Amino acid sequence: MIAAVELTDVVVKYDDVTALDGATLTLHAGEALGIVGPNGSGKSTLLKSVAGLLRPSSGHLCVFGESPLALKAGSIAYVPQVEAIDWSFPATVSDVVSMARFPRLRFYQRFQVRDREIVGRALEAVNMRDLADRQIAQLSGGQQQRAFVARAIAQEPRLLLLDEPTTGVDAATEEALRLVIRSLVGEGLPVLMTTHDLDRAADWFDRLMVLDRRVLAIGAPGDVLDSGAYSAIREHAHTHGHLRSDIAR
Amino acid sequence: MESLLAPFQYDFMQRAFVAALLVGVLCSTMGTYVILRKLAFIGDGIAHASFAGIVIAYLRGIDYYFGAAVVAVVTALGIGFVHRRGKISLDTTIGVLFTGAFALGIFLMSRQRNYAIDLESFLFGDILSVGRRDLLTIVVLGLVVALLTVVLYRGLLYTSFDPIVAQASGIDAGALEYALLVMLAFTIIISLQAVGIVLVAALLVTPAAAAYQLTTRFARMMALSAFFGAVCAVGGLYLSYFLRSSSGATIVLVATVLFFAAIGVKQLKRRLARRA
Numbered sequence: 001m002i003a004a005v006e007l008t009d010v011v012v013k014y015d016d017v018t019a020l021d022g023a024t025l026t027l028h029a030g031e032a033l034g035i036v037g038p039n040g041s042g043k044s045t046l047l048k049s050v051a052g053l054l055r056p057s058s059g060h061l062c063v064f065g066e067s068p069l070a071l072k073a074g075s076i077a078y079v080p081q082v083e084a085i086d087w088s089f090p091a092t093v094s095d096v097v098s099m100a101r102f103p104r105l106r107f108y109q110r111f112q113v114r115d116r117e118i119v120g121r122a123l124e125a126v127n128m129r130d131l132a133d134r135q136i137a138q139l140s141g142g143q144q145q146r147a148f149v150a151r152a153i154a155q156e157p158r159l160l161l162l163d164e165p166t167t168g169v170d171a172a173t174e175e176a177l178r179l180v181i182r183s184l185v186g187e188g189l190p191v192l193m194t195t196h197d198l199d200r201a202a203d204w205f206d207r208l209m210v211l212d213r214r215v216l217a218i219g220a221p222g223d224v225l226d227s228g229a230y231s232a233i234r235e236h237a238h239t240h241g242h243l244r245s246d247i248a249r
Numbered sequence: 250m251e252s253l254l255a256p257f258q259y260d261f262m263q264r265a266f267v268a269a270l271l272v273g274v275l276c277s278t279m280g281t282y283v284i285l286r287k288l289a290f291i292g293d294g295i296a297h298a299s300f301a302g303i304v305i306a307y308l309r310g311i312d313y314y315f316g317a318a319v320v321a322v323v324t325a326l327g328i329g330f331v332h333r334r335g336k337i338s339l340d341t342t343i344g345v346l347f348t349g350a351f352a353l354g355i356f357l358m359s360r361q362r363n364y365a366i367d368l369e370s371f372l373f374g375d376i377l378s379v380g381r382r383d384l385l386t387i388v389v390l391g392l393v394v395a396l397l398t399v400v401l402y403r404g405l406l407y408t409s410f411d412p413i414v415a416q417a418s419g420i421d422a423g424a425l426e427y428a429l430l431v432m433l434a435f436t437i438i439i440s441l442q443a444v445g446i447v448l449v450a451a452l453l454v455t456p457a458a459a460a461y462q463l464t465t466r467f468a469r470m471m472a473l474s475a476f477f478g479a480v481c482a483v484g485g486l487y488l489s490y491f492l493r494s495s496s497g498a499t500i501v502l503v504a505t506v507l508f509f510a511a512i513g514v515k516q517l518k519r520r521l522a523r524r525a
Contacts, residue, residue: 051417073419080413089285089410090461090470099410102403103418135465155418 002065004029004159004190005050010059012045019045021213022059032181032191034205034221036198041212043194044081047161050192051078063159073103077157081164082144087137093147094132097122100155122154125180142173149177153184160184162193178204198225256490261377268379269482269500271391272443273452277478278398279436280457281471282429285409290340291328291430293450294347296437298324300354300446303371308357313371314386317438324350325430333423374445374497376486387439394432401428406467443482444497455504456481459511477507 005027012020020042027033035043048054049061052068063071077100100122101115123129126146131139139147145165152160162181166174178200185191185206195201201208201221208221210229217229256262283292299321306316324346331342370378379387398405407415408422416422433453440449456477460470485500492499 053413053417071419075419076417078414078417080411084413085411090465090467091410092466095466096410099403099407099415100418102407102415103420105403107400107403137465151414157418161417 001029003027003062004031004064005192006060006062006065007046007050008060010049010056010061012042012049012054013057018213020049020056023211023215025209025215025218027190027192029190030185030188031207032185032193032205034201034208035192035194035211036196036201036208037211037216043211044163046211047078047163047192047194050159051076051161053078071158074155075158077152077155077160079148079152079160079162079165081167082141082148085144087139087144089136091136092133093128093136093139093143093150094119094123096136096147097151097154100151100153103155118156119154122150125153126150127176142169145169146173146177149180153180157189160189160191162191164194164196166195166197174200201225256487261379262490264379264381264384265376265486265496266483268376268384268387268443269486269496270479271387272440273456273478273480273482273500274475275391275394275436275478276440276449276452277456277460277474277481278471279394279433280453280455280478281460281467281474282405282409283433283453284457284461285467286429288433289450289454290343291325292433292437292453294328294343295321295324295430295434296441296446296449297347298350299434299438299441300371301350301357302354303441304354304357308361314383314438317441318434320350321434321438322431325434326427329427329430333426370445371441372445372447373495374441374443374448376443376496379442383442390435390439394435397428397432401425405429444500448497448501451501451504452478452481455501455508459504459508462508462511462515477504481507 003026005025007023007025010020010023011018023042023046025033035046037043045054049056050063050068052063052071061068063076068076097119098111098115101111101118105111105115120129120132123132126149128143128146128150131143136144136147145168149162149165152162160181165177169177181191181193182204193204195204202225205221207219208224209218210216210224210227217224217227219227257266283289299317302316302318302320303313304316305311305320306313309316327346328339328343331337332339404415404420404425407420408425412422412426436453437449440452444452457470457474459477460474464470464473481504482500485503486496488494488503489496489499
């Protein structure tokens with residue numbers, strides 16, 4: 001079986017700065033892989049490379065056995081951090097989630113009943129059906145995050161990439177998102193997600209990866225958290241103060 | 250009654266009204282993207298740069314539109330390239346490029362002993378001099394832009410809201426940006442005769458900015474902006490006939506008044522909503 005995502009010695013550079021330095025990993029269908037690491041460790045860079053937004057300067061990167069750019073439109077859904085967007089854009093929640101269907105539609109094709117149903121189900125999945133007609137500028141941070149996840153679901157992707165979807169959301173929203181994403185993983189969707197939250201890693205992920213420009217450890221969340229790699233980045237986080245579990249303690 | 254219809258009895262006025270209507274609708278439709286993608290400065294830059302093309306075309310005895318079109322499209326694509334690849338910030342690039350091209354136009358013009366007056370009409374617009382051929386150019390280029398607007402509607406909408414996620418989902422955000430800049434260049438070129446280089450930026454920004462105050466949906470904003478553009482262009486031209494004022498300036502002033510009226514309506518709606 002072809003791996004969903006396969007990286008071999010991937011190096012990504014921004015000008016002279018090396019953001020990823022020889023990352024190697026494999027992600028299979030029906031698996032959720034969590035990525036932890038301090039700020040600037042290359043977590044977002046890794047996701048963007050897999051999404052085809054950044055090109056590795058060396059190494060081998062395949063999504064379903066192909067370059068991410070060669071995949072059919074709509075294959076990869078990427079959920080960025082919500083701050084990346086101008087929320088005063090004239091659109092409702094339903095408008096934003098509907099955009100997920102655009103890659104599949106030709107200009108002369110109308111938005112079908114089926115598309116509308118998929119959008120409705122995606123809103124339902126994140127508990128936002130009653131907010132469908134709300135102007136996006138009026139959403140709270142947690143609602144914005146849920147709207148983005150709903151958009152990703154409505155895309156019906158083959159691979160889901162999430163960049164810290166739990167940052168700044170309340171516990172109820174986080175749990176709602178976790179249930180939605182775990183059920184998608186249960187249906188066979190491969191998921192790659194960055195997080196700062198180590199405490200619940202075992203509930204979220206099948207495997208956990210510690211990244212600091214290179215992969216320091218990868219494996220079952222419990223094993224990784226007990227390993228030296230985890231305490232190494234904890235030390236790092238202590239001096240830089242980024243990891244939420246450290247702040248909580 | 251007869252005096253109210255007076256502007257419409259002349260051939261040149263009829264052509265001017267048709268041109269104003271087309272230019273007003275086109276500029277303000279594109280204006281929706283200009284506002285939401287924050288391209289106002291780019292529009293101004295393309296318009297100023299095209300002045301060099303007009304002067305070169307004039308000196309060489311080539312068609313004005315052709316000269317302006319070549320320079321405008323090249324400038325638009327150049328700005329797009331720098332925007333995506335460049336290490337220099339976008340506003341710096343536009344600032345340097347467009348003032349440079351504009352100065353080149355003035356420089357070339359100033360070296361001519363007896364430079365023609367109609368170059369000035371491109372600075373401030375002279376819609377009353379729109380001939381049959383001009384009108385045909387406006388209609389043809391306008392149709393090209395309108396067709397592209399329909400074909401690229403979803404892609405441009407998605408990449409205006411969230412270019413990164415759109416790109417990740419397989420939409421070519423880069424190609425769409427270049428396409429939009431070319432559409433913008435065409436729109437600006439056919440607007441030059443109506444409102445002129447100096448005022449075209451206003452027609453690209455003001456009606457859409459007014460529409461933005463009054464709606465929270467993209468498609469409605471675009472439709473409302475097109476309607477405002479038509480009202481400003483036709484209304485401004487009509488008023489200019491009776492006020493004996495510059496048509497380009499009057500059109501832009503009507504748009505400005507409309508913008509402040511839209512802000513007023515928004516405030517009023519907010520207050521009524523709070524009371525209810």
